[in-house]
Amino acid sequence: MGFSTDCIHAGQEPEPTTGAVSVPIFQTSTYVQPELGRHKGFEYARTQNPTRFATEAALAALERGKHGHCFASGMSAIDTVFRLLKSGDHVIAGENMYGGSYRLFSKVLEKFGLQFTYVDTSKIEEVKKAFRPETKILYLETPTNPMMTITDIAMCAELAHAKGAMVVVDNTFCSPYLQRPIELGADIVLHSTTKFLNGHSDSVGGVVITTTDELGQQIGFLQNAVGAILSPFDSWLVMRGIKTLAVRMKRHEENGQAMANYLAHHAKVKKVYYPGLPDHPQHELAKRQMNGFGAVISFELGSYENAKKFLDRVKLCSLGESLGGVETLISHPESMTHASVPLDTRTRLGITPGLVRISVGIEDIEDLIADLENAFEA
Numbered sequence: 001m002g003f004s005t006d007c008i009h010a011g012q013e014p015e016p017t018t019g020a021v022s023v024p025i026f027q028t029s030t031y032v033q034p035e036l037g038r039h040k041g042f043e044y045a046r047t048q049n050p051t052r053f054a055t056e057a058a059l060a061a062l063e064r065g066k067h068g069h070c071f072a073s074g075m076s077a078i079d080t081v082f083r084l085l086k087s088g089d090h091v092i093a094g095e096n097m098y099g100g101s102y103r104l105f106s107k108v109l110e111k112f113g114l115q116f117t118y119v120d121t122s123k124i125e126e127v128k129k130a131f132r133p134e135t136k137i138l139y140l141e142t143p144t145n146p147m148m149t150i151t152d153i154a155m156c157a158e159l160a161h162a163k164g165a166m167v168v169v170d171n172t173f174c175s176p177y178l179q180r181p182i183e184l185g186a187d188i189v190l191h192s193t194t195k196f197l198n199g200h201s202d203s204v205g206g207v208v209i210t211t212t213d214e215l216g217q218q219i220g221f222l223q224n225a226v227g228a229i230l231s232p233f234d235s236w237l238v239m240r241g242i243k244t245l246a247v248r249m250k251r252h253e254e255n256g257q258a259m260a261n262y263l264a265h266h267a268k269v270k271k272v273y274y275p276g277l278p279d280h281p282q283h284e285l286a287k288r289q290m291n292g293f294g295a296v297i298s299f300e301l302g303s304y305e306n307a308k309k310f311l312d313r314v315k316l317c318s319l320g321e322s323l324g325g326v327e328t329l330i331s332h333p334e335s336m337t338h339a340s341v342p343l344d345t346r347t348r349l350g351i352t353p354g355l356v357r358i359s360v361g362i363e364d365i366e367d368l369i370a371d372l373e374n375a376f377e378a
């Protein structure tokens, strides 16, 4: 089936008892068993919940994977993936990642003996050099947050597989509408469903999508053993969100491109980071690898004072962390999402005091541009 059809139907069978078109919220902790030693496939709700199962099946289908497992947050999804490893194992990760992922790796997982090397994954030679015999995972984000650098997933997958490692892609910034890493060779795709997948800024969640029965079984075991499951209500919200994923993303994409063009021609903007602009260093790769360029744009205003003046004056665009919602959100990575990244790394990556990130929503683009214009003029 086509992507839009899958958004609405994949995994979402009408409920068998009543025929309810929308999979109900099964708000229960346990299930009655008809007799000792016999049950209907549902024993306890950490392990099995029909609402969560439907959402997991839908997400697996959209990413063209085999199994999906949903978690209480994007971070718990990431944490669970790394529990596949053991002390002494080595991971290669992008040097410009979501700040929370870097915090999890450096402040939590290293304590348990996992080793991390951070490289610019857009440079395949650097990735190649970082492999060790004990490398188990190559962990990618593309585009990166907030610098919007693109990594060649297919090339990385080929390299990692030759070295006996898995490729894990955090696809949060794209959603499967814009990019499907599994089709490019990734072994595991994960998301913060909090962002584009749910899309309405009203739920926190995560998902891990796997490509083999063995990996699916291992993640399922960890989901149950560790227990950071997505609640029935949040599962339902995510399912409701993805029904409109294709139409939302199309509009996000149009607005994102229009906003990037506006910013690129503005005298007060020093630089725009958006893979859809022809001067982006990996524009050709982005064209090949993605089905559009998305709605997240970073731009440089030159100083903290300029950024603060601008951010204090926007009205329609809400100042806040997060991205991927129907409403336009604007943020200051250096002091907000990336405050936990060490200063020297931030500086090297270009996460400067003057950098602003915007996640363009699906409002009327004229209103969004008028809001920014007003903030620039003041």
Ligand SMILES: *Cc1c(COP(=O)(O)O)cnc(C)c1O
Pocket: 073, 074, 075, 076, 098, 100, 101, 141, 145, 170, 172, 173, 191, 192, 193, 194, 195, 204, 205, 206
């Ligand atoms: C938000 C985000 C996360 C973390 O997800 P939560 O749902 O906030 O726990 C991970 N990766 C990326 C790219 C994100 O944007």
